[in-house]
Structures are given as C-alpha cells and as structure tokens.
Ligand SMILES: Nc1nc2c(c(=O)[nH]1)N[C@H]1C(S)=C(S)[C@@H](COP(=O)(O)OP(=O)(O)OC[C@H]3O[C@@H](n4cnc5c(N)ncnc54)[C@H](O)[C@@H]3O)O[C@H]1N2
C-alpha cells in the first residue's frame with residue numbers, strides 16, 4: 001500500500017505531530033486504498049432501489065415501442081386539412097390507451113377520438129388537443145392547422161434499441177429504475193451490499209436504556225452512525241456494540257472483523273492518551289494507516305487505513321467529530337467500496353450570515369441553520385454553538401454543515417460558503 005505507515009510507536013508519534021494533512025488529500029488517500037466489492041447478484045427490480053449497477057445495460061426494445069398520442073384529443077391526417085380553416089372532420093372511431101385502432105377503412109376527412117398513450121392509428125400523423133377544437137355531435141371543428149407529427153410521440157424517439165442506458169457504478173435511483181422497468185426488466189445485476197462493521201469504543205459508554213453510573217455517558221455515536229448507514233441502500237451493518245478501552249478486547253474484534261466486513265468503522269480511542277488503544281490494537285493485526293492526522297476541526301485525530309484486506313476508519317469519539325469525519329472522509333471511501341461512481345459529498349453554495357474567526361490552514365466544519373434565502377435562492381446561514389465537537393445540541397438543531405476553507409481566517413457576513421444538508425427524506 002502506497003505511503004502506508006506500519007504501526008510502530010515511533011511512526012505514529014511522528015505522523016501525528018504537526019497540523020495534519022489537508023482534508024482533500026485525506027479523502028484521496030482513503031479512496032485510493034478502498035477496493036470495490038467484486039461479487040455480483042441478480043435481484044428483483046422491485047428490491048433494487050439505491051443499489052449499485054454491476055455492468056452496462058443496453059436497450060432491448062425501443063421507447064416508446066410504438067407511435068402514440070401525447071394528448072387527449074383527435075388523431076388526424078394533416079394532408080386532409082389543406083386550404084383555409086376552420087376544418088370540419090367527422091369522428092370515425094375511438095382509440096384509448098391499451099387499444100389499437102387500425103385506422104384502416106376510415107374515410108377521408110375523418111378524425112379518430114384518441115387518448116394520451118394510445119397507439120396512433122396507421123396513416124394518422126398528428127393529434128389536435130381537445131381544447132383546440134370544438135366538438136359538435138359526431139364532428140369536430142379545427143381552427144388551427146397542426147404540424148405533421150404534432151402531439152405524437154414517435155417510436156424510438158426516447159430510446160433506440162441497443163442504446164446504452166446506464167453503466168457500472170450507476171446508482172439505481174427511482175428514475176433509473178423507471179427506465180429499466182420501461183424496458184420490461186424485472187431483475188437487475190447489482191454489486192453485493194458493502195458490509196460495514198461498527199464498534200463504539202469507550203469504557204465510559206452505556207447504551208440508552210441502561211442505568212448510568214458515575215463518570216459514565218450514554219452512547220450517542222452508535223445510533224447516529226447506524227442511522228447514517230441505514231440511509232445507504234447499498235450497505236448492511238455489522239454492529240459490534242460497545243467495546244471497552246482495552247487493547248486485548250479491541251484486538252480481538254479487529255481480528256474478527258475482516259471475516260465479516262468490508263470496512264470497519266470505530267468511534268473513540270484514536271487521540272493521544274494512554275487510554276486510546278485503537279491504533280495499537282490495529283498494530284496487533286498488521287494494520288497500517290494512510291491517514292493519521294488531518295488539518296480539520298472537528299475530527300483532527302481521524303485514522304484511515306487497512307486491517308488485512310479491509311478498510312479501517314477510526315473516527316474520533318466526540319460526536320460531532322464522528323459525524324463530520326464519517327461523512328467527509330470515511331464515506332467517500334466506503335462509497336468506492338460499494339462501486340459507486342460519484343463518491344464525494346454534495347456541496348451547494350450558501351451565504352454566511354455570521355462572523356467567525358478561525359485558524360489559518362485548517363478546514364472547519366460547523367453546524368449551521370438556514371435562516372432565509374437571498375434573491376437567487378441561496379441559503380443564508382447562521383452558525384450554531386461555539387464549535388465544540390462534543391455538543392449534541394448544536395448539531396441536532398442544524399440543517400446542515402458549512403465548510404470553512406483552510407485559507408480563510410475571518411468569516412465575514414456575505415462570504416460564499418459550501419453547505420451540505422443534513423436532512424434526509
Ligand atoms: N492530548 C490530546 N488530547 C486530545 C486530542 C489531542 O490532539 N491531544 N484531540 C482531541 C480531539 S480533537 C478529539 S476529537 C478527541 C478524540 O478522542 P478519541 O477519539 O480518542 O475519543 P475518546 O477519547 O474515546 O472520546 C472523546 C470524547 O468523546 C466521548 N465519546 C466517545 N465515544 C462516544 C460515544 N460513542 N458516544 C458519545 N460520546 C462519546 C468521550 O466520552 C469523550 O468525551 O480527543 C481530544 N483529546
């Protein structure tokens with residue numbers, strides 16, 4: 001592995017000194033060591049929402065499969081509407097969606113009553129919307145001459161047979177499933193789900209519902225990370241629960257994880273104290289790290305590397321640091337394992353409605369609330385809390401996260417910022 005650091009005490013001490021590597025470099029290193037799952041499975045289209053397509057799909061049939069009406073109205077033959085209008089036509093038949101009116105045998109100057117989606121009767125080449133003509137008994141009066149082909153959807157105009165529809169790494173979003181269904185496919189080949197192991201480290205942790213002793217706190221990270229993972233339709237969770245701050249207990253779990261998971265995510269135990277055993281437990285299994293310290297806040301001590309063949313993401317224990325490092329650094333690598341083509345966070349542009357002083361050279365990710373919109377519709381942001389990475393309250397009030405770039409020291413009102421929404425459906 002390129003630039004991986006074997007886990008000796010000296011190496012770790014050296015690599016965790018200084019301000020850390022830039023966020024984009026950390027993401028690139030994490031993505032570079034992530035290996036996409038190889039196994040393919042064929043699943044029902046109905047169960048494929050959000051899954052990752054395994055290979056190219058070409059069109060088997062053209063779409064639409066036949067010429068059909070785009071409107072409720074009357075099918076006509078434009079050649080019969082020459083000269084000056086209005087034109088009068090008799091209504092000689094009816095074609096509803098799902099039916100086929102042959103069109104043969106209809107007399108000149110005849111229209112066919114037609115509905116959206118119905119096949120065009122053969123020989124008919126335009127549809128007059130019912131709003132654009134007047135029905136008088138079994139006749140219609142057409143005031144405006146339609147173009148040839150008007151309100152007709154032609155066979156193959158959307159998709160031609162053998163057109164490439166989508167490729168490996170495309171996520172099966174609802175609209176893409178619609179296209180595959182339009183092809184009549186009832187199953188699809190996808191990459192198997194990524195198995196993400198999750199460990200909450202910390203002897204002080206109790207799960208909600210348990211009694212709380214002195215010096216103990218409830219485990220917030222477990223449910224938070226699980227919730228973020230449960231929004232990933234291409235992943236499944238292997239939850240190891242809480243493991244105390246003991247090297248042997250962590251080492252045992254780290255030894256077991258590669259048998260069940262493609263990636264192991266831990267929270268806590270990655271900073272400098274002697275109760276932080278994650279890195280040394282990783283060393284027991286020949287683990288190596290490519291990211292040991294990042295110039296970011298929160299999340300500076302985040303660790304990314306490998307345990308044997310699987311990715312390791314050691315997130316810091318403070319909940320906001322766990323949330324930010326999961327989304328910004330671990331997730332792009334995990335999305336790479338899933339085989340997705342697009343791996344980065346979805347940033348949009350927003351406007352600072354606050355002032356804030358920060359340190360040069362460090363990227364900060366702060367919880368923000370949308371307080372309004374400017375005239376272009378861009379969100380106006382208010383920063384929440386004072387930047388403590390342990391604050392559960394500030395993040396819970398946030399609509400999203402704003403990224404404060406490393407080269408900026410003073411955030412002034414009106415500054416354009418990158419904003420990532422935290423809301424889901
Ligand atoms: N001497 C130094 N101390 C610390 C440094 C440092 O560079 N030098 N970095 C600080 C930063 S920044 C962070 S972030 C934290 C990260 O610490 P760890 O990853 O080792 O995490 P812990 O020490 O285990 O926990 C930190 C904090 O978070 C609470 N925690 C842990 N797990 C959970 C959980 N599942 N749910 C809720 N809260 C959790 C834990 O009780 C601690 O309060 O280190 C700083 N220290």
Ligand code: MOO
Nearest residue numbers: 298299300321389
């Ligand atoms: O990574 Mo720490 O999050 O700044 O508290």
